[in-house]
Amino acid sequence: MIVRKNISIDQSYVDKLKPFLEKNNGNLSAAIRDAIETASLSLTGSTVENGEKDSSKVSQNAEFRNKLIEDDEFLLVHHTLLEWLIKKTSGLLIDESIVYELINPYKVKRISDVVNYINSFNEKMGWKIKVDAEYSQDSEPETVSLTLSDGNPYFREIMAHYLALYLAKQMKLDVQGLFCKSNMTKIYFKRFEFLDYQKVPKGLERYFGQMDLVFREIQKKPEFWKNLIKTYRQQNYQRxxxxxxxxxxxxxxxxxxxxxxxxxxxxxxxxxxxxxxxxxxxxxxxxxxxxxxxxxxxxxxxxxxxxxxxxxxxxxxxxxxxxxxxxxxxxxxxxxxxxxxxxxxxxxxxxxxxxxxxxxxxxxxxx
Known part of the structure; x- marks a missing residue:
């Protein structure tokens, strides 16, 4: 179907069409058709090129993960087992040393560094979790909010825990609020002063370590607590x-x-x-x-x-x-x-x- 339109075109664009006009003996319609065809082929080639780049990146990330597994730094775990482990250890604080195996405190010192590093690492690991941040200032901010979106909700919980502990210990930011949805986790932080570096900040303990002290006490006297719980249950807590x-x-x-x-x-x-x-x-x-x-x-x-x-x-x-x-x-x-x-x-x-x-x-x- 031929559609005829009257168009207006500046001389500068006519000049750009000169090679196509010469090729078509001055026929403007034919010149425009050739220009459109050339542009279409160029765009198609760009899409293919981007697709090849994406495919190459996916392949590189897969190689990165395989290398970590081969070097015994990571294990391949079924997601149902991982979810079970996370649910059963909910409320226990992650050891600080484990957090530093993921995030190097000597390299990651600003909020923007944290976000960029975690997003890059998430992409390499295929965790599909994206981290966004809002903060008052990049260095030593007074307030920060982190939004973790997509990915597995249980693993997103662990990632939020990692980040909360890191920001508390390295940037003196304690958790002020935690909101979880099916596809998003949001954490609010506020600057505080450490009185004792060894102590767990109140917000971090409240939102991520509410069972940590209980578990440690049970570990200290397992027989005592086992017998006490047994007695309380047998007597329906009438003690x-x-x-x-x-x-x-x-x-x-x-x-x-x-x-x-x-x-x-x-x-x-x-x-x-x-x-x-x-x-x-x-x-x-x-x-x-x-x-x-x-x-x-x-x-x-x-x-x-x-x-x-x-x-x-x-x-x-x-x-x-x-x-x-x-x-x-x-x-x-x-x-x-x-x-x-x-x-x-x-x-x-x-x-x-x-x-x-x-x-x-x-x-x-x-x-």
Whole structure:
């Protein structure tokens, strides 16, 4: 089909068509057809050339991986086994020395270096994970966010762990947030100051090493923990777990003084009670109560102006209930925040800042 169009063309383009015009005895239409044909062949050749380059790169990457396997630096592992290993070791921190086998701290010193190196290595290894970064500045940034996209989600988790540990130890960037989706993992970092290089930064421990301390303790005393877990399971967790001094105080009836409780609190938290908000105190108290296992359950509210703690227990002996109420009352008194306390046979309620609503708790009486 011939399509006829009137076209306008500058003289400069006519001059460029001169070789084609001479070839076609001045026939402009034929000259334009030849120019289009030549351009088409050139583009096709470029595509083929790019394809050959891509194929060559894939081949080089395959050779790179094979060489690592031949040199016993890497092993070929089925992805299902790898996923199982990652899931079963989730929450355990990777050893720092292992991270440095992948990333050389003497060569990779800037955020851009980290991103370029990891992306290059990912491509060579065929992991199909892409890393992007946003940062305040390339050298010693205050904030950084890394986005890991595509690839195997379990291996992406390990890669995120690697990068988080490297940035914490080498660039003083601790994890502030971690968000995971099926095809993307995003980590937010913020600069912090090392007080002790050997200690694990709080954010890194929270998001990647929450089970690390537990595992290390089990390794230290495996028989103790094995027997303890077995006993707890057999007795459906109906056991107490309290400090020996607390046990002695409860048995003797001589409950710890406020000064003793405050001292123990500072030893446990590293800060005096006044350094914490009421909401923080309530959450710390909840953790202590659940760990002690003296009661069976706890309900708390940390909404400002409506704070309360409700302890639920299974004890029916009046004297036991009174001792427990006094014991936990002393703990909450050490926080420095005023409260009222009411009890019934299986519940102790602490309401901060105001008296409890009698219509909400009709069976309770003030202790």
């Amino acid at each position: 107490l777990s309290i400090n020996r001094k607390t046990f002695e105080a409860l048995v003797s009836g001589n409950l710890p003084s406020l000064a003793e409780i405050t001292r123990d609190f500072e030893l446990d938290t590293g800060k005096p009670p006044e350094a914490f908000t009421l909401a923080e105190h309530i959450m710390i108290f909840k953790e202590v109560y659940l760990t002690d296992s003296i009661g069976s359950d706890i309900e708390v509210c940390t909404v400002k102006g409506r704070e309360y703690v409700k302890l639920i227990h299974d004890y029916s002996d009046k004297k036991v209930c009174e001792i427990i109420a006094k014991y936990y009352s002393n703990i909450l008194k050490s926080t420095g925040y005023p409260f009222t306390i009411t009890t019934n046979p299986h519940m102790i309620l602490f309401v901060f800042g105001k008296m409890p609503d009698s219509t909400s708790f009709p069976e309770m009486s003030t202790l």
